[in-house]
Amino acid sequence: MPSISNKGHKMPQSPIRKLVPYAEKAVKEGKNVYYLNIGQPDIKTPEVALNAIKNSTIDILAYSRSEGSETYRKKIANYYSKNNIQIKHNDIIVTTGGSEALLFAFGSIMDSGDEVIIPEPFYANYNGFSIASGVNVVPVISKIENNFALPPIEDFEKLITPKTKAILICNPGNPTGYLYSKEEIKKLAALVKKHDLFLIADEVYREFAYDGISHYSILEEPGLEDYAIVIDSVSKRYSMCGARIGYLVSKNTAIVSTALKFAQARLSPPTLAQIASEAALDTPQSYFTEVIEEYVDRRNTLISELEKIEGVKVAKPNGAFYCIAELPVKNSDDFAQWLLESFSYENETVMVAPAAGFYSSPNMGLNQIRIAYVLKEESLKKAVTIIREALKVYNN
Structure with a gap:
């Protein structure tokens, strides 16, 4: 049988997307999943961009x-x-x-x-x-x-x-x-x-x-x-x-x-x-002003809620819409998969991105996760509550 390239073997799985099958299975089981793993904003695309396609006269x-x-x-x-x-x-x-x-x-x-x-x-x-x-x-x-x-x-x-x-x-x-x-x-x-x-x-x-x-x-x-x-x-x-x-x-x-x-x-x-x-590019500045205000509120809510969990350490971001949180676990890959496969709180769970995949040094970031705060504040609060309750069960 012909062999796969060394380059192909070395190509890493995405820590952002590799757990998708587990999330899909959780949804099929009737669980609601809060997706904190991927930087997909829930902010609406500017109308001017969508209208440009709708009104195109290309033949x-x-x-x-x-x-x-x-x-x-x-x-x-x-x-x-x-x-x-x-x-x-x-x-x-x-x-x-x-x-x-x-x-x-x-x-x-x-x-x-x-x-x-x-x-x-x-x-x-x-x-x-x-x-x-x-x-x-x-x-x-x-x-x-x-x-x-x-x-x-x-x-x-x-x-x-x-x-x-x-x-x-x-x-x-x-x-x-x-x-x-x-x-x-x-x-x-x-x-x-x-x-x-x-x-x-x-x-x-x-x-x-x-x-x-x-x-x-x-x-x-x-x-x-x-x-x-x-x-x-x-x-x-x-x-x-x-x-x-x-x-x-x-x-x-x-x-x-x-x-x-x-x-x-x-x-x-x-x-x-x-x-x-x-x-x-014709989007008015007011769009960005509102978006930034929204992300600042989300960031503040997320950081505040995470800091309430015993044993969690979190870095405060000054830009983008991500943060790294250090959890009281040995392996965040295992924890992230367990969240989707085996845990729910009030029939809800959370999808996060294990942070080891954001390092190239071996054994770095093993107890860290990346969180994308691209959900509304109420959803972020619920998601952090789920993480808090999950840690109690997981560590016992």
């Missing part, structure tokens, strides 16, 4: 340009301009989700065996993207005790080798919700320039910054034009996860022209979704 659903339509890229550039970031539409490659943008970035700057340094815990799919690209992740550990702040620059510098090609951050962070400060970005900028590395920033949650703290993009940092690569997406910003539209942004023309070759190889991003995404 032939044709390919778009490989780099994305020119009108859309010009509107993206204008969006960045409103955020004090000056880029041209030719600095942008539209992709099939932020995931493809990151794959294009890896393919454009790294060869098989090269290394990328990433503060962990990090978005679980970075592990999968690196394996698919033949790239090695070198983790630098951040800690729950200081809300997963940027590790000391010295810790990064110790890990740099001749194989190191880039540092990758998610800002604000998934799964931690940590928002890097301007000072932390400047430290990273100085480091990549010193060692001639690329700095990749996944900024898909840039609109979700709380407590009066502003998001500082690597594209704003002077002197970083040749080093900076930004990954962005419409999925979370406009609650359009199913559109699968993202983009790569860089002022380095060599990166953009190389990424375009990868874009040409896969032909083009989806045409209808680009129409919706272009229209979404």
